[in-house]
Amino acid sequence: MLELTNDIIIHLDAPTMVAEQFKQVPIQGWIVCHAVIQKVWISVENEGIRDYELKLVERPDVVEAYPSHSQVKGFIGIVPTNSLNSQSITFFFNVDGKILSHTFHLEEQESSPTLPFLKSINSQLYADDVAQKRTRLESTPVHINLEITNRCNLSCPTCARNYWDKEKNQIGDMDTTIIDLLSPYLERASFVGLLGYGESLLSGNFKSIVSQVIKFNPTIAMFNNGTTLGRKYVDFILDAGISGLIISIDGTDEETVRQTRTASLATILKNVNYLRQRSLERDIKTPQLSLSFTASQRNIEQLIQLVDLAKENGFLEIHIGFAKIFHPSLVAESLFLDQERAIQKFLQAKEYGEKQGIKVNIPPPFNSSVVCHQPFELFMVKWNGSVRLCCSTAIESDQALNINTGNLKELSLDELWNGELAQSVRSGLLGLGKMDKVCAKCPYTGCILERYIRIL
Structure with missing residues (x-):
């Protein structure tokens, strides 16, 4: 912390x-004074020396510590490592029209809280993007969602894998x-999901990729x-600190x-409970277990029993969703045809879940509009x-079913x-422009039967 003048204090x-x-x-700090704080910036060496303006944010924690100061502002930003001097950073402050500066000399230490700061600042920038309705974020x-593989050992009747164009959707x-x-982007991402049109554990690269991500x-x-x-991966999952498992x-x-x-229900539950057993034996926290349930005419009567099954097997949460309809034969099983039931x-x-201590997340009301945030927060790789900016039907098909912005290897x-x-796409979702045709027909923006029908 540095007192620049008698009434101006800055902290990095x-x-x-x-x-x-x-x-x-990550750059984060605060300044307190009695004058108007108009701007905070640093100079960075990136394609020539230029100014990088830091974003001013509220800091309630600092306000409490300095109640006598009329102006309290935090400042945040993220800059490329190679644009900074590794020993020091010079900050410039426009305070009531007067330009002040100070150089902070950085200390060498064995560990640095760089990642937590990067993630925290990125989350603050995200909140500001949403509040300001920005389209360029x-x-x-x-x-970030990672499809480690699109291999699968099952053949669920409702899955797009049974109907997709095999030439367009090569296995890999x-x-x-x-x-x-x-x-x-991984440095700044708070959450990574391992999912897609395959089983992550079927990839020979699973361990090496997760080891990189952690x-x-x-x-x-x-x-x-x-x-x-099964036994092959349970200990690795525990050691990697994977915090959540969603079982279908x-x-x-x-x-x-x-x-x-x-699949065999007995096999699924045996594997889940082996994971729980190993976590107890090794005194490692069990990943939070959630259950994903695709509701249809075939299984809707089993929801109460599902809550009991969840409680008996260590699940804390149930997510209920509708199947997308990739083939005409699947229409008859849709609950859109029996909405009242x-x-x-x-x-x-x-209601039963609340009594049993199981959180049951149900779908949005039939025929309702849904607000989609995915293109503002998600990378589906x-x-x-x-790369997609949403996880809706993330496959290749003749008709566009998702927001595909290109390939990491090319852009x-x-x-x-x-x-x-x-x-x-963001402009359309914000009502600032025309809705993208993919979004306009997506079940994630409207809980309507026609949007769940995605014949391949």
Whole structure:
């Protein structure tokens, strides 16, 4: 902390040092005074020396500490590591029209809280992007989904894999170069999801990719069908600190699960409980277990039993969704054709779940509009480096079913995240421009039968 004058105090929270192993440097601090704080900036060496203006934010914690000062502002920003001197940073302050400056000399230390600051600042920038309704975002994705593979060992009747164009959707595995290309965004992402049109554990690269991702210290959750969650990977999952597992179970008896998932319920539950057992034996926290349930005419009557199954097997939460209809034969099973019964069963399950200590998340009301935030916060990365700004039907098809902005191997991260298509999509969702045709027909913007019908 430094007192520039008798009534101006500035403090730098981060960086305490420039960590060379990261591609970006978080800048966060605050200034208190009795005059108007108009601007805070630093000079960075990036394609020639230029000014980088820091964003002014509120700091209630500092206000409490300095109640006698009329002006309290925080400042935040993220700059490329190679644009800074690793030993010092000079800040410039426009305070009531007067330009002040100070150089902070950074200390060498063994560890640095760089990643937590990067994630915290990026989350603040995201909140400001949302509040200001920006289409070109200052934040980078707070949430990144990785499709480590699109291989699967099951053949669920409702899955797009049974109907997609096999030439357009080649089977493959993500390699570690994708993580290298993503690293500037992984540094800033708070959450990483391991999901897609395949089972992550079927990839021979699973361990190497997860080992890379955990270096960036995000919260990690993984979707799994329960059948691949065996002894081979359980200890690695616990050691990696994966904090959430979402297991797909679409029934409460063997016959229903074989019909809906082509899987054995007994095998799924055996694997889940082996994970729980190993976490107890090793005194490692069990990942939070959630259950994903695709509701249909075939299994809607089993929701109450599903709550009991969840409680008996360590699940804390149930997510209920509708299947997308990729083939005409699937229309008859849709609950859009029996909405009254579906609503009744959803509400019963939610109420029963509250009594049993299980959170039951039900779908939005039928025929309602839904607010979609995904293009403002999400990077969905396919196994081959193809990037979507949403996770809706993330496959290749003749008709566009998702927001595909390009490939990591061909375009820069900023081109993929803030390119013309991305900004146009956001503009439509904000009501500032025409709604993109993909968004206008997407079930994530409207809970309508026609939007769930996506014939391949």
